[in-house]
Amino acid sequence: MTSGTHALLEVSGIWKSFDDHPVLRGLDLHVDQHQAVVLIGASGSGKSTLLRCINGLESVDAGRILLDGNVEVTQPSIDLDKVRRRVGIVFQSYNLFPHMTVLENVMLAPRKVRGTSGGAARDEARALLARFGLEAKADEYPDRLSGGQAQRAAIVRALAMQPELMLFDEITSALDPLLVGEVLDAVRELKLEGLTIVMATHEMGFARDVADRVCFLHEGVVLEQGPPEAIFSSPEKQQTRDFLARVLG
Amino acid sequence: MVYKDPVRQALARRTARRNALVGMGSLIGFTLVVVVLVSQTPGWPVVQETFFNREEFVSSLPGLLKAFLLNVKIFLIAEPLILVFSLLIALTRTLRSPIFLPLRVVATIYVDVFRGVPTILVIFLLGFGVPALRLQGVPTDPVFWGTAALVLSYTAYVAEVFRAGIGSVHPSQRMAARSLGLSIWQTNRYVVLPQAVRNVVPPLLNDFISLQKDTALVAVLGPIEVLRQAQIDASSSFNYTPYVAAALIFIALTIPMTRFADWIQGRMSKRQRAGSVA
Ligand SMILES: Nc1ncnc2c1ncn2[C@@H]1O[C@H](COP(=O)(O)OP(=O)(O)OP(=O)(O)O)[C@@H](O)[C@H]1O
Ligand SMILES: [Mg+2]
Numbered sequence: 324m325t326s327g328t329h330a331l332l333e334v335s336g337i338w339k340s341f342d343d344h345p346v347l348r349g350l351d352l353h354v355d356q357h358q359a360v361v362l363i364g365a366s367g368s369g370k371s372t373l374l375r376c377i378n379g380l381e382s383v384d385a386g387r388i389l390l391d392g393n394v395e396v397t398q399p400s401i402d403l404d405k406v407r408r409r410v411g412i413v414f415q416s417y418n419l420f421p422h423m424t425v426l427e428n429v430m431l432a433p434r435k436v437r438g439t440s441g442g443a444a445r446d447e448a449r450a451l452l453a454r455f456g457l458e459a460k461a462d463e464y465p466d467r468l469s470g471g472q473a474q475r476a477a478i479v480r481a482l483a484m485q486p487e488l489m490l491f492d493e494i495t496s497a498l499d500p501l502l503v504g505e506v507l508d509a510v511r512e513l514k515l516e517g518l519t520i521v522m523a524t525h526e527m528g529f530a531r532d533v534a535d536r537v538c539f540l541h542e543g544v545v546l547e548q549g550p551p552e553a554i555f556s557s558p559e560k561q562q563t564r565d566f567l568a569r570v571l572g
Numbered sequence: 573m574v575y576k577d578p579v580r581q582a583l584a585r586r587t588a589r590r591n592a593l594v595g596m597g598s599l600i601g602f603t604l605v606v607v608v609l610v611s612q613t614p615g616w617p618v619v620q621e622t623f624f625n626r627e628e629f630v631s632s633l634p635g636l637l638k639a640f641l642l643n644v645k646i647f648l649i650a651e652p653l654i655l656v657f658s659l660l661i662a663l664t665r666t667l668r669s670p671i672f673l674p675l676r677v678v679a680t681i682y683v684d685v686f687r688g689v690p691t692i693l694v695i696f697l698l699g700f701g702v703p704a705l706r707l708q709g710v711p712t713d714p715v716f717w718g719t720a721a722l723v724l725s726y727t728a729y730v731a732e733v734f735r736a737g738i739g740s741v742h743p744s745q746r747m748a749a750r751s752l753g754l755s756i757w758q759t760n761r762y763v764v765l766p767q768a769v770r771n772v773v774p775p776l777l778n779d780f781i782s783l784q785k786d787t788a789l790v791a792v793l794g795p796i797e798v799l800r801q802a803q804i805d806a807s808s809s810f811n812y813t814p815y816v817a818a819a820l821i822f823i824a825l826t827i828p829m830t831r832f833a834d835w836i837q838g839r840m841s842k843r844q845r846a847g848s849v850a
Contacts, residue, residue, distance in 0.1 A: 412751045422766050432753055484753060
């Protein structure tokens with residue numbers, strides 16, 4: 324594949340139900356390398372489910388997820404641990420490990436999964452933490468961090484595995500409004516560095532600012548997508564207009 | 573700097589001192605009343621002679637202490653085995669893949685059965701039953717079978733304690749670990765178990781204390797541990813003081829353990845109050 328149209332992620336026709344309740348209904352999504360794609364949609368429209376399927380935390384009922392044109396996440400025999408080394412995910416609730424310091428949280432996966440030596444992992448972790456303004460918090464336990472610091476630490480922990488694709492699932496929803504900015508700034512910086520990003524968010528202003536493309540999820544499919552200006556200023560579908568009218572007030 | 577009002581602090585100190593004095597006084601008073609009341613009962617001289625006889629106590633104590641070493645040995649062998657086996661069983665019961673269904677069923681049946689049967693019955697059945705089979709190469713030593721029975725019985729209990737601990741770790745922790753590429757085994761080893769064990773230290777210590785006492789149950793098979801020794805002493809002198817001495821030996825060991833368990837529990841709940849879970 325050539326670099327211009329390099330599809331890092333290709334989701335085609337995936338279906339997923341929970342107890343006979345279909346959440347994803349033949350959803351398609353295409354993400355090129357270095358793109359930032361933002362998922363919007365009502366609560367329950369399947370944004371989290373989609374993100375969890377992409378790194379194999381949920382299995383799909385039908386359809387295909389292809390990573391980098393050659394790794395088929397949805398193939399039953401795939402080694403999901405290998406997929407997850409290349410796809411990072413950060414959750415709304417941080418999920419830092421409370422019994423480890425911030426530094427240990429960040430070092431765990433590089434050491435145990437990639438086999439990086441302790442010293443190298445420590446240096447890399449400290450450098451990453453410093454980049455996100457957390458050098459002073461490296462030796463603290465997570466319960467000593469503010470929400471914004473905890474979420475930035477969770478981002479650093481995922482970055483330490485050097486993923487090619489980052490998934491963010493409403494990473495600012497649990498935060499005090501005053502702390503949302505510092506976390507979004509971290510994401511903005513990753514986007515500028517060229518990391519490929521798929522992000523579910525209710526921060527419409529941020530989506531307008533940073534996204535290359537906005538996808539509106541409705542009843543388990545991407546009902547409408549396009550550049551942020553188009554989606555926010557002149558949505559074509561009635562459902563998109565209704566949704567935006569509700570969230571933008 | 574935290575500003576502390578000196579007047580308030582002095583008041584707090586005075587209150588604390590007064591509380592300590594009142595507590596001490598009431599404890600001493602209560603003890604005196606009990607001692608006086610008991611020593612006034614009509615049967616007290618006889619009870620004192622048969623249960624609290626100084627000479628009997630002094631003469632039986634060395635033998636009892638020596639016999640107690642066997643209890644300590646049984647405990648020290650049984651406890652690590654119980655910890656290892658129960659952890660394995662608890663982990664087995666958390667495996668979700670259908671391949672492990674047979675293992676899971678066996679573990680569940682084992683726990684159900686051994687939690688349901690009184691420990692002393694397990695000791696009887698193993699201690700008298702297995703040697704009676706006269707199998708080649710199978711030990712007939714009652715201490716061996718008594719210890720094995722304790723291990724079987726306690727493993728079932730402790731496995732449930734560990735299972736509760738594993739269940740108390742939020743599923744999102746497992747999800748976060750897996751999403752970083754850690755295998756199921758690594759996720760258990762580095763993320764789930766450290767938190768699970770921390771959550772169950774108090775009940776675990778409780779079971780240790782209980783096991784210390786239950787080493788005396790092996791007496792029914794005949795080996796000379798502290799209870800059996802006390803029985804022998806008591807029947808030769810027609811005096812029950814050795815039983816009291818044996819009880820004191822157990823208490824001397826379990827009370828420090830109990831205080832330690834309380835201390836750990838207090839410290840952990842303080843740490844939990846100190847910060848919300850991230
Ligand atoms: N593990 C699960 N078991 C059963 N139902 C689930 C599970 N996960 C999600 N669901 C259901 O799937 C539907 C979609 O959930 P999902 O979390 O993907 O929505 P979402 O778009 O992320 O919503 P929100 O904006 O509230 O986060 C919901 O109805 C939810 O109840
Ligand atoms: Mg969600």
